[in-house]
Amino acid sequence: MELAYKTALITGGTAGIGLACARLFAREGATVVITGRDAERGKQAAAGIGGSVRFVQADLSDMASVRALLDEAGEIDILVNNAANFPAALTVDQQIDAYERTFDTNVRGLYFLAAGLAPGMLGRGHGSIINVTTMVARKGVPGAGVYSASKAAVESLTRTWAAEFGAGGVRVNSVAPGPTKTEGVEAEWGETNEELGRALPLGRTARPQEIAEAVLFLASPRASFITGSVLHADGGGSAV
Ligand SMILES: NC(=O)c1ccc[n+]([C@@H]2O[C@H](COP(=O)([O-])OP(=O)(O)OC[C@H]3O[C@@H](n4cnc5c(N)ncnc54)[C@H](OP(=O)(O)O)[C@@H]3O)[C@@H](O)[C@H]2O)c1
Incomplete structure (x- = not known):
């Protein structure tokens, strides 16, 4: 019980990696x-998770919704900034509304929630x-420009x-999944995600729980001297 007596807020905790984090936490x-x-x-x-889990509806692209979430959340010990948009578009085809929605969700909403x-x-x-980022934050992948940025x-x-925040006892880290x-991601990127997985040293895509384990580690007391770091949970993708 590494997170007993802790309350965690996991954005986008209703599906995929966020849901896997919620289950582990x-x-x-943890109260989640x-x-x-x-x-x-x-x-x-x-x-479906069991334990002490509560859902709060929130759209991180909408600042009124972010403020309402802050009002509803109560005291939070662990924040997992996981919700994100990941549009696929080549730079020459990028639509402005998708560009704005991506930055509003992935950066502005996350920023003011943490603030x-x-x-x-x-x-x-x-x-x-813990900020969930991506292997492609540091790689050039065609069609991922807005998301990667x-x-x-x-x-x-x-x-x-x-x-x-370090002097105040608050640690901040990223997990960068492959x-x-x-x-x-299958709905937005289709077979491309599997192709990216096959190109990794480990030769496959991750299961959401494999990423959630990295998030749990950084949230836990085992990571008590780790802050400002990026944990690459990417099957070796960032190494090649
Ligand atoms: N899957 C991958 O291959 C991969 C790789 C690297 C990094 N990541 C990162 O991992 C994180 C989770 O990805 P995933 O693949 O697990 O995504 P997912 O399965 O699509 O789940 C996304 C979650 O975020 C919520 N969400 C989406 N937009 C939102 C918004 N504007 N406001 C509030 N909630 C929103 C979704 O719920 P609603 O739709 O109901 O809002 C859902 O709970 C993201 O940060 C992503 O960039 C994923």
């Missing part, structure tokens, strides 16, 4: 708040923020927040 004794836009999916996800929760963590003298911004925020088999 609940198993480790999961968010997503689809209320029906959220309620079903919360009911709103950090004072409580700092006031209590402890906390952990948004996640590179989040890796920069990880370093800034580690510097700003291609992972989730419904969301």
